[in-house]
Amino acid sequence: xxxxxxxxxxxxxxxxxxxxxxxxxxxxxxxxxxxxxxxxxxxxxxxxxxxxxxxxxxxxxxxxxxxxxxxxxxxx
Amino acid sequence: xxxxxxxxxxxxxxxxxxxxxxxxxxxxxxxxxxxxxxxxxxxxxxxxxxxxxxxxxxxxxxxxxxxxxxxxxxxxxxxxxxxxxxxxxxxxxxxxxxxxxxxxxxxxxxxxxxxxxxxxxxxxxxxxxxxxxxxxxxxxxxxxxxxxxxxxxxxxxx
Numbered sequence: 001x002x003x004x005x006x007x008x009x010x011x012x013x014x015x016x017x018x019x020x021x022x023x024x025x026x027x028x029x030x031x032x033x034x035x036x037x038x039x040x041x042x043x044x045x046x047x048x049x050x051x052x053x054x055x056x057x058x059x060x061x062x063x064x065x066x067x068x069x070x071x072x073x074x075x076x
Numbered sequence: 077x078x079x080x081x082x083x084x085x086x087x088x089x090x091x092x093x094x095x096x097x098x099x100x101x102x103x104x105x106x107x108x109x110x111x112x113x114x115x116x117x118x119x120x121x122x123x124x125x126x127x128x129x130x131x132x133x134x135x136x137x138x139x140x141x142x143x144x145x146x147x148x149x150x151x152x153x154x155x156x157x158x159x160x161x162x163x164x165x166x167x168x169x170x171x172x173x174x175x176x177x178x179x180x181x182x183x184x185x186x187x188x189x190x191x192x193x194x195x196x197x198x199x200x201x202x203x204x205x206x207x208x209x210x211x212x213x214x215x216x217x218x219x220x221x222x223x224x225x226x227x228x229x230x231x232x233x234x
Contacts, residue, residue: 011173015102019183022105053106 001060001071003035004028010067013040018050021072025056028074033059036070043068078109080228082221087234088117088143090150090162090177096234097180103230104187112184113221115194118234120145121177122191123207131202139201147177185211192216 007024009017017038025034036047044061047070051058055076062069081103085096096112103110114122123129125146131137155161169176175183185191190213198204198215205215214220225231 013172013174015098015105016173016175018105019101019187022107050106 001035001062001069002033003071004032006035006037009036009038009040009043011039014042014046017043018046021047021050022054025072025074030074030076032074034072034074036072037067038070039067041068043070047072078107079230080224081108081110081230082225082228082232083110083112084221084231084233085112085114085118085121086116087153088120088145088150089153090165091153092234093118093121093147093150093177094180096232097177097184099232100184100189101180101187104184104189108230110184110187110189111192111221111224112189113192113194116197117143119193119197119201119203119208120150121147121181122193122209122212123147123203124209125149129203129207131204133202136202140203143201147181150177181209181211190214192220 005024005028007020009020017036017040021036028034047061048058051072057073057075059071059073083096083100085093100110100112120143123145125148129140129144131140152162152165191211193208193212193215195215195217
């Protein structure tokens with residue numbers, strides 16, 4: 001998936017990925033897509049929860065070899 | 077209007093403080109407005125690490141000597157083992173790049189989390205405002221907590 005920015009959260013545990021995601025998304029424009037790289041499995045459930053609570057759109061999560069690529073579209 | 081979260085931080089142990097700040101930072105990252113009310117042993121978390129706690133009267137002097145507090149001095153609630161357990165926990169935390177309590181407190185402040193210290197405990201234990209870190213936003217009592225908790229979607233006692 002194409003993204004406008006990438007955030008590397010490899011090696012980070014809760015709450016750091018969502019903390020950095022929230023801050024990074026502030027730098028983006030409405031409609032832009034952020035790619036978050038993470039390897040804490042919790043992100044699979046936390047990213048949808050975070051998007052739901054903040055009103056941003058989760059475009060998808062790609063999983064490969066124990067790490068995750070989360071795509072979030074800034075809609076709020 | 078952002079949704080509100082209130083946390084009563086009653087405990088003065090490192091592990092419980094970490095859990096409290098984890099939730100506070102998480103909530104702030106989800107766009108929620110967070111207030112942390114520090115009371116009783118929880119006040120130890122927001123005491124300055126430097127200097128001594130000055131108070132009057134033998135019992136208070138003794139209490140403040142034994143209950144010095146400060147984010148660096150908090151014990152673990154389990155397996156503290158005179159500090160050995162805490163040292164090992166610190167090593168494990170660094171290994172997984174977890175922020176320290178001090179760093180989490182700074183992140184919470186940057187995220188706009190409000191720190192409120194309980195004046196009743198301060199009065200009873202004889203702790204003055206000078207004993208606390210500058211990050212404390214206000215000194216108040218139960219009415220302040222309840223007024224915020226009433227509007228809160230998430231209210232926790234830790």
